[in-house]
Amino acid sequence: MPLNRDWIGRVAPKGDPVDVTRNDIRRFATAIGDQNPAYHDLQAARELGYTDLIAPPTFLIAASTGGGSGGFIHDPDLGLNYAMVVHGEEKFDFVRPVQAGDVLEMVQRVENIQAKGSNELLTLVTEVTSNGEPVATVTNTIVSRGTA
């Protein structure tokens, strides 16, 4: 069954802000096998000009999972069957890297829903800020298989 097109433009209820800690960054960097000193060593990060550890580019995925708005696209009214979903595309556009000490707020909206062959593409855009300042925009396209 096709996704509910009324959802195009809908904005998720604001989730709780996410505190980014040094341990969160180190744990994520270790999980992706990345020993870049900027993620682990405060002194190294400062030598690069940052005030604290910076996070790997894809870290925002982990942050957004804990961001409270993850349930948004599970609303039955949208009609998304999670068993039929695969990840299509992901893009991060940064104003600056995420740093330890950031308090991230994420505002997610349904950018588009469109049919592509027998599938549907659901594009979600998340604006990420810390203390009101822009940090990044995350664009995520998920594929709903066979629902068009």
Next chain:
Amino acid sequence: MPSSIPTYADVSVGTEIPAQEFTLQRADLVKYAGASGDFNVIHWNERVAKSVGLPNVIAHGMLTMATAGRVVTDWVGDPGRVVSYGVRFSRPVVVEDDDKGATLVVSGIVEEKNEDGTVSIALTATVGENKVLMGAKAVVRLA
């Protein structure tokens, strides 16, 4: 980190970023699940993965993306110089329950030098003969 960090003047269209080989095993998927909060069962449960038509457990697409991105951040040295990074997931990375897991080979090439001091890098990520990412591209600000 590389001993010499590339500068904008150093690189030209066609500059190659050396290929790196990465191994993804079941334990890596479990670690990533914990660190990312993505506990989808197809990334750790073979029985469920096969029941939904997959050949076996598959790696998180975002783990593949993160791993491929290391080729860029290793090259540029300072990961904070990444201005954008985007990929399309073209094929799942199947991770067998053995001592080898999957071997991901990633390389890059400078595709464009932009007027704002950034360069665009196209990444190729393969497992065996198969490309697992399409249109993988990073834009980095060089010194």
